[in-house]
Amino acid sequence: xxxxxxxxxxLPEEDRRLLNELTSDRQRHYAAREDIIREGEHSPDIHIVxxxxxxxxxxxxxxxxxxxAFLVPGDPCDAEIFILKHMDHSIATLAPSLVASISGSKxxxxxxxxxxxxxxxxxxxxQDEGILRERIIDEGRxxxxxxxxxxxxxxxxxxxxxxxxxxxxxxxxxxxTDLADATxxxxxxxxxxxxxxxxxxLISTEGKVWTVLDPAGLxxxxxxxxxxxxxxxxxxxxxxxxGKRLKGLI
Amino acid sequence: xxxxxxxxxxLPEEDRRLLNELTSDRQRHYAAREDIIREGEHSPDIHIVxxxxxxxxxxxxxxxxxxxAFLVPGDPCDAEIFILKHMDHSIATLAPSLVASISGSKxxxxxxxxxxxxxxxxxxxxQDEGILRERIIDEGRxxxxxxxxxxxxxxxxxxxxxxxxxxxxxxxxxxxTDLADATxxxxxxxxxxxxxxxxxxLISTEGKVWTVLDPAGLxxxxxxxxxxxxxxxxxxxxxxxxGKRLKGLI
DNA sequence: CGATTCATTGACCGGGATCAAGAACCGTGG
DNA sequence: CCACGGTTCTTGATCCCGGTCAATGAATCG
Numbered sequence: 001x002x003x004x005x006x007x008x009x010x011l012p013e014e015d016r017r018l019l020n021e022l023t024s025d026r027q028r029h030y031a032a033r034e035d036i037i038r039e040g041e042h043s044p045d046i047h048i049v050x051x052x053x054x055x056x057x058x059x060x061x062x063x064x065x066x067x068x069a070f071l072v073p074g075d076p077c078d079a080e081i082f083i084l085k086h087m088d089h090s091i092a093t094l095a096p097s098l099v100a101s102i103s104g105s106k107x108x109x110x111x112x113x114x115x116x117x118x119x120x121x122x123x124x125x126x127q128d129e130g131i132l133r134e135r136i137i138d139e140g141r142x143x144x145x146x147x148x149x150x151x152x153x154x155x156x157x158x159x160x161x162x163x164x165x166x167x168x169x170x171x172x173x174x175x176x177t178d179l180a181d182a183t184x185x186x187x188x189x190x191x192x193x194x195x196x197x198x199x200x201x202l203i204s205t206e207g208k209v210w211t212v213l214d215p216a217g218l219x220x221x222x223x224x225x226x227x228x229x230x231x232x233x234x235x236x237x238x239x240x241x242x243g244k245r246l247k248g249l250i
Numbered sequence: 251x252x253x254x255x256x257x258x259x260x261l262p263e264e265d266r267r268l269l270n271e272l273t274s275d276r277q278r279h280y281a282a283r284e285d286i287i288r289e290g291e292h293s294p295d296i297h298i299v300x301x302x303x304x305x306x307x308x309x310x311x312x313x314x315x316x317x318x319a320f321l322v323p324g325d326p327c328d329a330e331i332f333i334l335k336h337m338d339h340s341i342a343t344l345a346p347s348l349v350a351s352i353s354g355s356k357x358x359x360x361x362x363x364x365x366x367x368x369x370x371x372x373x374x375x376x377q378d379e380g381i382l383r384e385r386i387i388d389e390g391r392x393x394x395x396x397x398x399x400x401x402x403x404x405x406x407x408x409x410x411x412x413x414x415x416x417x418x419x420x421x422x423x424x425x426x427t428d429l430a431d432a433t434x435x436x437x438x439x440x441x442x443x444x445x446x447x448x449x450x451x452l453i454s455t456e457g458k459v460w461t462v463l464d465p466a467g468l469x470x471x472x473x474x475x476x477x478x479x480x481x482x483x484x485x486x487x488x489x490x491x492x493g494k495r496l497k498g499l500i
Numbered sequence: 501c502g503a504t505t506c507a508t509t510g511a512c513c514g515g516g517a518t519c520a521a522g523a524a525c526c527g528t529g530g
Numbered sequence: 531c532c533a534c535g536g537t538t539c540t541t542g543a544t545c546c547c548g549g550t551c552a553a554t555g556a557a558t559c560g
Contacts, residue, residue, distance in 0.1 A: 140434025
């Protein structure tokens with residue numbers, strides 16, 4: 001979580017301690033495929049994914065599910081909830097996950113008294129917005145192959161940015177149906193595209209462990225340009241933690 | 251602009267005056283198809299559309315343009331710019347428009363000293379995010395006909411919410427190519443779908459003036475559910491300004 | 501070790517893209 | 531007022547990416 005926030009700028013020791021304290025306070029384990037918060041609800045708490053994998057999604061009239069974003073460890077789920085009356089989408093785990101709750105009032109205090117943390121949260125919201133805009137391009141203008149490559153590459157980058165993985169091998173415990181829900185394709189077609197990506201030596205999968213064999217090739221297939229993630233403060237500095245973690249990827 | 255912000259909650263007279271002052275200070279007319287701010291730039295000012303119509307867009311390698319959002323009067327263009335180093339997309343007018351500039355430092359002062367305005371801006375960002383998420387569903391899961399209906403209906407609602415129009419007739423000075431860039435379709439197909447919508451009595455167009463003849467039918471075709479716009483505070487109250495303006499539409 | 505979920509394969513179909521050409525609508529200058 | 535060149539809008543013919551349907555393996559799990 002702290003690593004996530006420090007992708008924007010380093011936090012003073014004081015802030016780090018505070019964040020640590022708040023997120024240690026109340027934690028809960030969720031199984032895979034459990035809702036953390038549902039559309040229309042209003043929770044007094046905000047949630048932060050600490051480990052595992054979650055997603056923002058919406059169910060459509062016809063029963064289809066659209067996944068709008070993946071949430072990797074460190075991502076706040078619903079920091080907006082004390083501005084808005086209700087959630088306009090749901091959040092669920094995809095894999096078993098550890099999630100921290102912070103009470104809305106403590107959160108408010110922190111945002112008011114800790115400008116550094118407030119800025120980091122704001123940055124996080126803006127990054128989310130950038131990710132969403134990029135998704136629109138992805139869906140509107142790229143073909144199925146690029147779209148899937150793009151999703152995989154983005155998760156790879158974001159996981160590396162928070163230091164969950166060190167190389168190109170990562171736990172990505174989602175089904176092809178989940179990927180289809182995220183890309184707006186059918187599971188059948190996702191399957192075919194993944195096969196092609198394996199044939200072309202871009203990725204390999206053994207169960208839930210995915211390996212990106214050819215990062216440059218994948219980035220290329222995805223037409224990936226990381227500038228929308230606004231990781232530049234951290235990543236442009238090759239001395240920084242995040243800079244090291246992202247070397248060669250963006 | 252004030253009407254836009256008050257969709258979240260009414261502002262005290264003091265705040266309204268301040269907003270008025272700041273947006274009156276420096277204004278500039280843009281012609282149609284002019285860039286207000288370009289991808290990669292960093293401007294010391296933030297911009298707000300006061301009249302006309304603008305859009306967020308991105309140019310792709312292949313020359314395609316993807317429009318990611320329409321900006322109607324009252325919408326801030328780049329309130330985030332003093333958090334982020336650079337814009338990850340461009341903003342351009344579609345029609346001749348009046349745009350206000352507010353200096354970043356004045357903006358910062360205002361956000362720090364006027365919690366009401368700060369909240370309203372935050373709400374505005376979150377609404378933007380909701381709009382983006384809805385677009386992802388739109389592009390990922392709905393067919394061309396619904397997608398176009400959806401775009402038209404959203405613009406109708408948002409224009410009514412800020413009180414630019416009173417009935418279902420509005421100036422929507424965009425070309426079919428623009429609409430294609432926004433929906434991720436080809437101009438040819440947009441044309442065919444618009445014809446179908448005219449045939450079915452949903453809309454009519456005379457030059458730049460569009461009329462929604464059958465709002466309920468259009469909303470239906472669009473599968474439109476306005477909850478993501480978070481207009482509930484204002485719109486749920488039938489006595490309020492915005493409530494009156496949106497009556498029967500959402 | 502059945503049962504259920506997940507991955508894979510094949511045959512077929514259709515929505516929307518693509519290409520191309522003509523019509524209607526500009527703003528502009530003579 | 532009309533002639534013009536350039537957008538924008540329309541229409542038709544054709545093609546292909548990705549959806550749909552359905553059946554079969556392969557994993558995973560009580």
